Amino acid sequence: MQEIRAVVAMAKDAPVTVETIRVPDPGPGEAVVTVQACGVCHTDLHYRRGGITDAFPFLLGHEAAGVVESVGEGVGSVGPGDFVVLNWRAVCGQCRACERGEPWYCFSTHNAARKMTLADGTELTPALGIGAFAEKTLVHAGQCTKVDPAASPAAAGLLGCGMMAGLGAAINTGQVGRGKSVAVIGCGGVGSAAVAGSRLAGASRIIAVDIDDRKLRWAEGLGATATVNSRQQDAVEAVRELTDGHGADVVIDAVGRPETYEQAFYARDLAGTVVLVGVPTPDMKLPDIPLIDVFGRGGSLKSSWYGDCLPSRDFPMLIDLYQQGRLDLDAFVSEKIGLDDVEEAFERMHDGDVLRSVVTL
Template sequence: MQKVRGVVARGKGQPVSIETILVPDPGPGEAVVKVQACGVCHTDLHYREGGINDDFPFLLGHEAAGIVEAVGAGVTEVAPGDFVVLNWRAVCGDCRACRRGEPWYCFATHNAAQKMTLEDGTELTPALGIGAFAEKTLVHAGQCTKVDPSARPAAVGLLGCGVMAGIGAAINTGNVRRGQSVAVIGCGGVGTAAVAGARLAGAARIIAVDLDDRKLGGAVRMGATHTVNSSEQDPVQAIQELTDGFGADVVIDAVGRPETWKQAFYARDLAGTVVLVGVPTPDMTVPELPLIDVFGRGGSLKSSWYGDCLPSRDFPVLVDLYQQGRLDLDFFVTEEIDLDGVEAAFEKMHHGEVLRSVVIL
């Protein structure tokens, strides 16, 4: 058992606090990781606001990289001293998705069996089964993916959630191919990562759509060939005009609202693909569409959960591309902060001032 500092959300809407966390020694299949960096993600804010569930108190943080400190019995995939990026999709290998060769859809992912606690014994719910706004955290060993140890932790840790979700939405879910046209609606962290993914896949035309010219400028830096400010022009019409009147082959909705999903539906070419990667709230519903349009336009309407990634396959490749200078993960790191700066980072995120604040430990 170890005592460390960590960021805890004690109640719905309450400011987070720095608490002493008790981290158990790893049991069978578990690992203790010394956290080096962890990004501040919208999902952490959703936890604090009670938007995920009400299993307070939460130990926040999940976009993390660090060093494996200790492992429990039966762990063979990682060892003490390994540099890892943490993930919240430790596949089981035995569910119906895994057995049919699609582990990225695993329906029985693993987390650590033991609980981290406060000093008084109160059990903590780790965000996405990770809880990495802490000096050390306890996870299932399958949540640790070994990557190039010379990579910058603040940058590659972001693959643990938002950046992977965006890149995967383009490459894995959207199956973007060389020469295709892609439109991305919403150019925050996830949307800009989707632009980067489309570029990596070899898309010929990448159209970034947002209300904010600053975000559109960032999308251009990451590979967008065209931009549309949707406060000034209709995005569906603009995307069609930029694709010879047809619409884009793949349209990625990185906002997750009925309005933007409907725009994505009509902004795609016949037999094109719509990918929803922005996370809607529980009260949102699919907008009413004429069923003949759904039938007549053909193609695919897909949702992308964590970019349909397989961490053991995707993380090392993307880290290597970063190390080669072909994927600018540093772009997503707007600022580096300490644990005491998480609450302020939530406020900056709420106002759209940052792509990612990253806690450095």
Template sequence: MQQVRAVVAREKDAPVTVETITVPDPGPGEALVRVQACGVCHTDLHYRQGGINDDFPFLLGHEAAGVVEAVGDGVEGLAPGDFVVLNWRAVCGQCRACLRGQPWYCFATHNAAQPMTLADGTPLSPALGIGAFAEKTLVHAGQCTKVDPDASPAAVGLLGCGVMAGIGAALNTGRVGRGMNVAVIGCGGVGSAAVAGSRLAGASRVIAVDVDDRKLEWAKGLGATHTVNGAQTDAVEAIRELTGGFGADVVIEAVGRPETYRQAFYARDLAGTVVLVGVPTPDMSFPDIPLLDVFGRGGSLKSSWYGDCLPSRDFPLLVDLYRQGRLDLDAFVSERIALDDVEAAFDRMHRGDVLRSVVIL
């Protein structure tokens, strides 16, 4: 067992604390990872606010990259010294999704069996089964995806959640292709990643929509060809005007609100696709859209889970594109901070001042 510093949320809406926790040695199928960098994601804030569940205390952090220090019995294809990006989709290979050839939907993903604990022995609930706002963390070996060791940990660690969710919403869920028109509603970290993914796929127009001009500038830097400030103009009409009056082939909703979902629905072309990747709160309901419009407009209404990614397939590919200069993951890193700065980073994220703060360890 090892004692390490980590960021803990002890109770709902209380400021996080940096504490010494106990990390067990890896057991069968597990890996001990020395964390090098971990992004500050909205999901971590949701955990702290009690918006995920009430299994306090939480060990926060999940968008991480680091180096494997030790592995447990039965682990194959992973060894100490390997540089990895952590993921929360360690596929089981045996559930009904895996058996029908869709492991990116795996319904029985793996996590470490042993708990990490506070100094008094209280078990911690690791965010998304990872808990990487810590000097070291214990995960299932399947949560470790080996990538190019020369890549920047601060940049590629973001593939662990938000950036992968956005890129995957475009590439995997939305199936954006060459020459398509794409609109992205909401241009925070996930939405800006969807913009980058759409450009990577060869979309001819990528229309970024937000109510914050700062976020629209970030989206332009990541490949948006047009921007629309939804606080100043009708976003649906603007998207139609930019697409010859038809609407976008794919509209990616990265906010997770009924009103922006309704915009996405009506901003798409006939037989177009809506992708919901923004995460709603439990009190939100599907917007009041006439069923005849759902039928008459055709196409697809999809939800994107983690960008429908398969980490073993997608992470190495995207890291290679990053290393080739074709995917600017560095642009998502707004600032580099220490473990003690996570609470302040939550405030900056909530205000929309950053794409991602990244903890460097």
């Protein structure tokens, strides 16, 4: 058992606080990781607001990289000293998705069984089973993916959630390839990663759509060939004009609202693909899209879960591309902050001032 400092959301909508928490020794199949960096993601803000569950108090943080300190019985995949990126989909290898060879859809992912607690023994709920706004955290060993230790922890950790979601939405779910046209609606962290992923995959046209010129400039720097401010132009008409009147082959909705999904639906070419990677709230419902349009336009309407990634396959590959200079993960690190600065980072993220604030330890 160790006592360390960590960022905790004690109650719904209350500002986060830095608390002393207790991290138990790892049990069978578990690992304790010394956290080196952890990105500030919208999902953490959703937890703080009570928008995911009401299982307060929450130990926040999940886009993390660090070094394995110790492992429990039966762990052979990682060991002390390994540099790892943490993931929140440790596949089981036994569910129906895994058995049919699609582990990226695993329906029974693993988390640590032992509980981290406040100093008074109150059990904490770790965000996405990770809880990495902390000096150390306890996870299932399957949540640890070894990558090149020469990579920057601040950049590498971002693959743990938002960057992987966007990159994977383009590459894995949307199957963007050489010569295809892509439109990305919403160019925050996830959308900008989808732009970068489309460029990496060889897309010929990459159209970034947002209402904020700052975000459109970020998208241009990451590979967008054209930008559309949808406050000033009709997004569907603009995308069609930029694709010879046809619409894009793949349209990625990185916002997750009914109005942006409708834009994505009509901004694609016939037989094109829509990918929903932005996360809607439970109260949102699809607009009144005529069913004949769903039939008549053909193609695919897909949802992307965590970029449909397999961490053991995708994280090392993407880190290699980063090390080769082909994937600029550093461009997503807007600022480096400390544990005491997370609440202020939430405000900057909400206002759209950063792609990612990263807590470094």
